[in-house]
Every structure is written in structure tokens, then in C-alpha cells.
Amino acid sequence: MPAVHDRGGVPFDKPIEKSDHPIQDWEVRIDGLRAVLARKGLLKTDEMRRAIEALPREKYESIEYYAKWAEAVEAILVEKGLVSKADLDRRMKGQTR
Amino acid sequence: MAAQTSTKFKAGDRVRVSSREHKGHHRTPWYVKGKSGVVVKAHGAYTNPESLAYGGSGEPAVQLYLVQFRQKDLWTSYGGPDSDNLCVDIFEHWLEPA
């Protein structure tokens, strides 16, 4: 079976949904954050892709596009020791909606 | 800066995509592996994503080619005309002369 991201010709029983969803603040933010990190040489597009490709199939096939980016940015930054999961979890607990 | 490497292929050459297994990050889609096509364009040398993805420098740069395949050669069930084709950018180290 092809790797999770290698989708050409892989049957996927959903019609092509042609409407765009209005982009959310957090999606715009992770898009910008990725660009800044890339410019600073801290995160390569190839590293992002590699991290996205390592997502478990169920997750890859269900979460939103920018959610994959968030996962990948986190994974690479954790790998490089720039952030820690524990710290991110703590910050999330301390946040309000 | 990408190193200058000489090109192994040129437009018009028939090539075959390797069907070797590669578990790490690479940019050759499964559906062209083992298939034969024709080089349409030699794009020049690009840093290697297979190294960049793991923190490598991507050097030495690798020649990249736009390779054209007949759709009927890619898919047994292809329903369109014989003339329909599909082009993919493939790195030199994934190509052999066909």
C-alpha cells in the first residue's frame, strides 16, 4: 500500500467538495508561523513534509489541512529541542477560549 | 548554492522509474515507479529533498526532469484517449535508461 501521503490513484470515496471554508485565525497563524520559522532556517519545507508523512493514516485522512501543519511544526520543533510537548500541554491548559 | 552536475538525460530520452523501495521521505509517487516514459524537460539541479527532510544540506544537488507517461501505461483502467498523458518531476537517481 502506498505511504499515507502518496495519494495519486488511491481510491478515496468522497466527492470533491468544491466550496472553500473561510480560513480560521489559527490556520492563518500557523501558515505565518511556518513562513517565519522557514525564513529563520529553523524549519525546512522538506522537514514539514516528512513530519506530515509520518502521521498515522487515520489522523492523516481525517484532520484538517492546517491541523497537519500544526502537527508537523510541533513535531519538528520538538525534534530540534526548540519546544517541548510538556510545555505546550501546560500552555494549553492555561489558555482560555 | 546547488553544485553543477552534468545531466544524464535530455529531452526525448526514454526512461524507466526505479521500483526500489524507499522507506524515508522521497518525492517519487508510487504510481510511476517501475513505469517508462519520456523526458520532456531537464529542469536543472536541485537540492535533494531526501536529505533536506532529515536536516541534511541537500547536497550534492540532483538533476530534476519532467517525465511524461502515457496514461494508458500508468493505469490499466484508464478510460480516456490514447493521447492523454501525465507528467511528473522526477530526480535523476530515480531514473534509468529505458
Added chain:
Amino acid sequence: MASKHHGNDHHGHDHDGHGHDHESPKAHQGMSKDQELSYYALRVKALESALVEKGICTPDEVTRAVAEMETRTPADGARVVARAWLYPKFRRRLMTDSKTAIKEMGYDLAGGLPDLVVVENTEETHHVVVCTLCSCYPRWLLGRPPDWYKSLAYRSRVVVDPRGVLKEFGLELPPSMQLKVLDSTAEVRYMVIPRRPRGTYAMGEAELAKLVTRDSMIGVAEALMPEGVKA
């Protein structure tokens, strides 16, 4: 090769010395879509705040990067297409050395950006672009890609049944036309010059640009017909 990253609570990420995360708040099995979106909204906030606190970036830098991204829209690509329709020499330059041609129009393509190859639809050949492996798209000229372009359904079907996909978008090609799919798998990005519609011979660049849609530059549609002209 690097270890595979598992997004949920598996081992493998001791790089920061903090050990294993046995209880990740990311219990994706059973999360509703709303919960998923809330989770990521908070996670991205947490990521940014962690990076800002460590002095790795500032909120302002992120805001500026966002603003930069928003300056590019399909209207930019449309201007390029309109010029290509009007000036054969420009079109040739665009198709052989796109960076130079686009720079002529005032787009400052700083180094490090992916290369752009522009292809043209003709009476004989129609092109359609995809990135089956992720979502590669000429963002710095056309802005963000549409959701459908990034969808698993499009990525999967347009390579094996491109005529079927085009039909879903309302475009049916005769069998006499050749359909060429371009899968952007590396650092080259592709953009399509759709065929210039009939009845536009008197139109100037700005008017012509209005006929060029994002979808026509991806290849799932033709350019719009000018008002009052039958297709």
C-alpha cells in the same frame, strides 16, 4: 533514517530530555470535528507563545508574514495571463523563463522561491495541475490554493480520471483533445495559461484579466466568456 513521528502518545521523542508523554491531550480517536478545531486553535496559540517566550520569533513577525501572504491572489496570476494573451513575445518568455517575465511585471521573486513553469492550453492540448503528494501550488503568485486542490479526493482522482474530474467541474473535453496532467512533485510549480476566449479581440489587459479565474489557471476550468458572447 529518522524515527517515525506518531502524532499521538507513543514514544520516540526524547530529544528535549523531557521523556515520554503518556497522556497527550490529543486523543484524536473519537474527537468531533469541533473538538479537533478547538484543539488546534489552542495548540497553535501555545506553539506561538512558547516560541515568542524563547525569543525565537515575535508576534509581529508572524503578523507580517501573514500580511505578506495575503497580498497574493489569483488576480496576480490573471494579470500575467492577460499579458500573455496580448503579447506573443511575452508569452514565449513566460513559457521559457518565467522568473524574468514575471519580474518584468513588477513581481519581485526573491531567491529561494520555487521555480515556475507556465504551460498553455491550445486547441489540441489541455493541462491540469495537481500535487498528489501534498499541496504544492504557485502560492507566491496565485495566493493560497483552494481547499479542493488540497483534498485527498482531488489528489487521488485527477491523475487516474482527469476527464471525470474536469466533468465534475463542468468542463468536458472532446476525445480529440489531449489532456495532460502535471503532478508537481518537486520544487517546480506549474501554472496554466487558459485559452483566450472568443470575442475578446478588442479587450485590453485589465478587462482580459477579469476573465481569468483561479480554476482556469489550475486547469479545471476554462477562462470566462466575455459578456454577451456565446461560448
